[in-house]
Amino acid sequence: MANANDKLTDPLLEFPGYLLRRASIAVLGGLNQRLEAFDLRHTESSLLQLIRANPGIKQSDACRALEIKRANMVPLVAKLEARGLISRTPIDGRSQAIALTKAGRELANAAFAVIQTFERQLTERVPKHLRSAIAPILLALWRDDCAREYPQEASL
Amino acid sequence: MANANDKLTDPLLEFPGYLLRRASIAVLGGLNQRLEAFDLRHTESSLLQLIRANPGIKQSDACRALEIKRANMVPLVAKLEARGLISRTPIDGRSQAIALTKAGRELANAAFAVIQTFERQLTERVPKHLRSAIAPILLALWRDDCAREYPQEASL
């Protein structure tokens, strides 16, 4: 049962970007597993949680917050609406306010508890003295990249 | 130009798992941008770098190292072979040894330099005193999850 992998040198393990990707895939997998109980994918779940915290949010604002393209938000919202989890109300002629239905609120509340537990366990995997560094590091890797890819516009 | 986003509360930002995902997407995007110069995607690039460090690696061992399913490795290898970047040599009746061609080595070397620069810049985004925590944190988030999803087998 000896494995030829023993001899492998993996230069990618030196790269934080690669570790970031592998960690993200592993963690997302674990989260999706737990969300199966609600028949939710992590993307659907994140939208539900955003609406839960911001009842009546505009669809376009949800797009910006989650960095999901308008075109991709359409089937996402349609699916949750078809399941009776969210409702849409016209704000004006073009904008829609999204809110949770009663069923959606119950599901989102239950999912939130599961997510909280999951995220707590995630944090606990990291040695205690490093935990306070998790968020600052991830924010630095994320946000600074955004700033580079989306250069500041004069109007902002 | 005031943005309604100002009022948004995003509960997801409290979750390390969500920050991990967003950071990963942003960083992968930046890497893919730089790899466009070589007409490579980050997955193709990671395979090339693995082969570069392990000439003659078996296709199945590459699958394990990169955690890519056998079935998904096939078109990946085929594409790089069609581009003349890698060559395959039968080891026995079923295994294939993969190595870089001359063109593949040149491309992989050039890409490696770009990746190194990218990863260095990535690290530099993180405040100095937190940099030593990057790898330990990401490894803890990644590997411990693996251990849970792939429980230890008796033979290992």
Add this chain to the structure above:
DNA sequence: TATTGTTATACTCTATAACTATA
């Protein structure tokens, strides 16, 4: 003129099942 929502479409990456051939 810029924004919102929408449709259609394509690409990347991943996942599973089933098959052949070999160790």
Add this chain to the structure above:
DNA sequence: TATAGTTATAGAGTATAACAATA
């Protein structure tokens, strides 16, 4: 009997272009 490579296929997530209606 387990492994290596393959084929076919499906799904999630993301990307762009184009359009109508509205602010």
